Amino acid sequence: MLQKIKNEIVESQIFKSVFRHGYPDNDLDRAYAIFSSVFLHIHPVKVRRSALRMRYTFCLGGITLFLFIILAVTGIWLMFYYTPYTGLAYRNIKDLQFVIFGGNLMRDLHRFAAHGMVLFVWLHMTRVFLTGAYKAPREFNWVVGVVLLVNTLVLSWTGYLLPWDQLAYWAVTVGAKMASYTPLIGQNGPWGPQLGFLPTNDIMFMLLGGTVVGQNALIRFYVLHCVVLPLVVTVFLAVHFWRIRKDGFSGPL
Amino acid sequence: MDEKVTREIFPRDSRKSYGLVELMKKTAPIVKKEPEDTVYVWPNLLMIEIICAILVTVGLMVLIQFEHAPLRSLADPSTTPNPMRAPWYFLGLQELLVYFDPWYAGVVLPGMIIVGLMLFPYLDVNPKGVGYYTYSERKFALFNYSFGFAIWWITIIIGTYLRGLDWQWYWPWSNHLEHMNPALVTLIPLHLIFVNWFHVSEGVGKLFGDIIFIGYFALGTIIPMIVWKPMYKAMGLWRYLTFSFFFLSMMGVALKIVLRLLFNVKYVLVTPWINI
Numbered sequence: 001m002l003q004k005i006k007n008e009i010v011e012s013q014i015f016k017s018v019f020r021h022g023y024p025d026n027d028l029d030r031a032y033a034i035f036s037s038v039f040l041h042i043h044p045v046k047v048r049r050s051a052l053r054m055r056y057t058f059c060l061g062g063i064t065l066f067l068f069i070i071l072a073v074t075g076i077w078l079m080f081y082y083t084p085y086t087g088l089a090y091r092n093i094k095d096l097q098f099v100i101f102g103g104n105l106m107r108d109l110h111r112f113a114a115h116g117m118v119l120f121v122w123l124h125m126t127r128v129f130l131t132g133a134y135k136a137p138r139e140f141n142w143v144v145g146v147v148l149l150v151n152t153l154v155l156s157w158t159g160y161l162l163p164w165d166q167l168a169y170w171a172v173t174v175g176a177k178m179a180s181y182t183p184l185i186g187q188n189g190p191w192g193p194q195l196g197f198l199p200t201n202d203i204m205f206m207l208l209g210g211t212v213v214g215q216n217a218l219i220r221f222y223v224l225h226c227v228v229l230p231l232v233v234t235v236f237l238a239v240h241f242w243r244i245r246k247d248g249f250s251g252p253l
Numbered sequence: 254m255d256e257k258v259t260r261e262i263f264p265r266d267s268r269k270s271y272g273l274v275e276l277m278k279k280t281a282p283i284v285k286k287e288p289e290d291t292v293y294v295w296p297n298l299l300m301i302e303i304i305c306a307i308l309v310t311v312g313l314m315v316l317i318q319f320e321h322a323p324l325r326s327l328a329d330p331s332t333t334p335n336p337m338r339a340p341w342y343f344l345g346l347q348e349l350l351v352y353f354d355p356w357y358a359g360v361v362l363p364g365m366i367i368v369g370l371m372l373f374p375y376l377d378v379n380p381k382g383v384g385y386y387t388y389s390e391r392k393f394a395l396f397n398y399s400f401g402f403a404i405w406w407i408t409i410i411i412g413t414y415l416r417g418l419d420w421q422w423y424w425p426w427s428n429h430l431e432h433m434n435p436a437l438v439t440l441i442p443l444h445l446i447f448v449n450w451f452h453v454s455e456g457v458g459k460l461f462g463d464i465i466f467i468g469y470f471a472l473g474t475i476i477p478m479i480v481w482k483p484m485y486k487a488m489g490l491w492r493y494l495t496f497s498f499f500f501l502s503m504m505g506v507a508l509k510i511v512l513r514l515l516f517n518v519k520y521v522l523v524t525p526w527i528n529i
Contacts, residue, residue, distance in 0.1 A: 030293040040299075046291040047298055059305045066306045070313070090327045097324065104321065111322035112313055118342050129373075129398050132382040132391065139374035146370045153342060160340055169328035170337045174347070178359030183527075189356045190527045212330065250384045 042241050051251045056131065060124035065237070067117040072230065074110040082162065084222035086215050089164035114156050121152050133250035141243040144236055151233050158225035161218060172221070173213050180204040336420050344412030345405045349506070351420065352513045354528060362506070366401075369499040373398075376496045378487050401503055404510075440519035442528070443512075459523050466522040466529070473501045 009015055010023040021032035031045045050056070081100055082092045096103030125145060128134055134142035161172040180202060183189045187202040197203075199211045209216030339347045349358035381390040388395060417423030421433040443465070444458030453461075474497040478485045485493050509529075512518040520528040 024295050027293065030295045033295045040295075043294045043298060046293055049290045049292050052292070052297060052301060054301070059301065062302055062305055063309055066309050070310075086328075093324055105317070107322050108317035108320075109313055112316055112320070115341075116309075116313070126398075126402075130386055130395070131384060132387075133384070134374040135377065135380065135383050136374075142374045143371045146367060149370075150367055156340060156342065163324055164328045166325040166328060166332070166334055167323060169330070170334055171339050174337055174339055175343070178355060181355035182360045183356055186356070186360075189360070 042245075044245065048249070048251065051249050053251070056251050058123075058127060060120055060127050064117060064120040064124050067113045067120060068233065068237070070113045071110060071117065074106045074113065075226065075230075077106050078110060079226060084162070084219050086164060086218055089162065089218065093163045093165070114159065117152055118156055121149050125149060128250075131250060138243070138247045138250060141240060141247055144240045144243065148233060148236050148240060151229055151236065155225060155229045155233065158221045158229065161213070161221045162225065164218065169213060172217070176204055176208050176213060176217070179207050335418055336416055338412065338416075341409060341413060345408035348408040348412040348416070352506075352509050356527070357529060365499065365502060369401075369503075372495065372499070376488070376492055376499075378492070397500065397503070400507075404503070404507060440513070440517050442520040442523050443518050444520075444523055446518070462521050462523055469505065470498070470501050473497065473504075 006023070019033075020036050022029045024030040024033040034040045034043050034045045078096070081096055081103070083089060093107070096107050128142065128145065157172070157175060161168045180186045180188045180192075180199075182192070182203050184191050184195060185197060185203045186192045187197050187199050187204065189197075192202060199205065205211060207217075207220070208214070209220050338344065346358060346363060349362065352358065353362070377394050379391055379394060381387075382394075414425065415422055417427070417429045418432050423429055423433075442462070444455065444462045447453060447458035447461045448455055451458075474494065477497070478493070488496065509518075509521070512521070522529040
C-alpha cells in the first residue's frame with residue numbers, strides 16, 4: 001500500500017519535473033540526486049569511505065556552516081522587529097523580550113549560535129591544523145579560512161552594538177577607540193597626528209561616522225552586520241567549499 | 254605513472270584548449286588505492302550531515318533553556334561601566350592592553366596574528382603529517398600553534414575571571430566591590446632600571462633597552478640559522494626570515510607578559526615615537 005503511494009508520487013509528472021530523476025534507491029538515481037540538485041551538487045557523487053570517519057573531521061566545518069545558516073534565518077526574522085535608530089533600538093529588543101511571540105527564542109538562538117560559530121570556527125581551524133590539511137595543495141584554502149575567521153569575529157562584533165544597551169555601547173566604544181590608535185591613520189596612533197589625522201578625519205571617524213558612537217555608528221554597524229558582512233562570508237564560503245572539491249579532501253587514503 | 258611523468262610526456266601548452274587529465278597504470282578512478290572503496294554521498298554523507306544538524310539544533314534548544322541573551326540598561330554615554338569588558342573572543346586583546354600600548358595590542362598585534370595565520374602554510378615546509386593526527390612528525394609546527402593559542406586562551410581566562418574594578422588583578426576570593434590601590438604597582442620603563450642599577454644617564458639606559466630589543470631579534474634569528482642548519486636550508490632565506498620575525502614576536506608577547514607581571518617593566522624599547 002505504502003509502496004504503491006510512493007510509486008504514484010515518484011513517478012508522477014510533478015515529481016519528475018522537480019527532481020528530474022527517480023527516487024534515489026539505486027546507484028544511478030543516487031548519483032543524479034547529488035549532481036542534478038543545485039543545493040546538493042556542492043558534494044561529490046561519491047566519497048571515500050575513510051572521508052566519512054567522524055573521528056577525523058568531527059563534522060566541525062559542517063557544524064560551523066549550519067550555525068551560520070541558523071544565524072541567517074534567525075537574523076532575518078529579528079530584522080522584521082528591529083529599527084536601527086537610537087531612540088527605538090533598545091525598545092525593539094525589550095519588545096522582543098516581553099511582547100513578541102517567539103522573540104526570546106529567536107534572540108537567544110541568534111546570540112548563542114553566534115557564540116557557537118566563533119567557537120566552532122576555531123575548533124575547525126584547530127582540526128585542520130592538527131591533521132596538516134593546510135599543506136600543499138591546500139594552502140590557499142587555509143588563507144580563505146582565516147579570512148572567514150576574521151569575518152566571523154567582525155560579524156559578532158558589529159552585531160554586539162545593535163541592542164543599544166550598556167554592554168553594546170561600551171564594548172563598541174572600547175573597540176572603536178582601538179582604531180584611533182592605528183599607526184599612521186589614527187588620531188592617537190604613532191605618526192597619526194603628524195600626518196594630520198584629527199578626531200574628525202581619522203580611521204575611527206570613518207568607522208563610526210562621527211567622533212563618538214551614535215546614530216551614524218548604529219546605522220553603519222547595522223548595514224555591515226545585516227548585509228555587507230554576510231554577503232562577504234557567503235562569497236568566501238563558496239570559494240572555501242569550491243576549493244575543497246578542487247584541491248581534494250585531505251583525509252587518509 | 255605519477256603526475257610529473259605525465260607532464261613530461263604531455264607538457265601543458267597554453268596554445269591548446271584541451272588537455273590530458275592524467276595517465277595511470279590503474280583501472281580505478283582513484284590513484285594509489287585498490288580496490289575502490291568509495292560510497293555514495295546519498296545517503297551516507299547526507300545522513301551524517303542531517304544528524305549533525307539535528308544535534309546542533311537540540312544542543313542550542315537545551316542551552317537557551319538555561320541561559321538567555323543578556324540585555325543591560327539603555328546605552329548611556331555618561332555612565333561608564335567598571336570594569337568594561339569586550340566580548341569574550343576579544344578579551345585576550347583587551348588583556349594585552351595591560352602589557353602593551355594600544356597601537357600595538359589593539360591594532361598591530363591583531364594584524365600580525367591574522368597575517369601570521371595566513372602565512373602558516375607557506376612557512377611550514379615539513380611535507381609530513383597530511384591527513385592524520387600526529388605529534389611526533391610535526392612537533393615544531395604543533396608547538397607554534399599551541400603556544401600562540403595558549404596565550405590567546407589564557408589571556409581570555411585572565412580577562413574573564415581575574416580582572417575586576419579598574420581592570421586590576423582580582424583573585425576569585427578578593428573583594429570585587431572594593432577598588433584596589435593603583436599605587437601598589439608602579440610600572441617603570443626598563444631604561445630607568447638600568448639608570449638606577451648602573452648609575453648611567455637616561456640616554457645610555459635607553460641605549461641598553463634598544464640593544465636588548467634589537468639583540469633579541471638579531472640573535473633569535475641568527476643562532477637557529479647556525480644551530481639548526483638543516484631547518485634553515487629547507488626553508489630558504491626569505492621564508493626563514495619571515496618565520497623568525499613572527500616566531501620571535503609571538504615569544505616576545507609572552508616574555509613581555511612575564512616581565513610586566515613579575516618585574517613591573519613598562520617598556521623595553523623606548524623611542525620618541527613608539528614604546529614597546
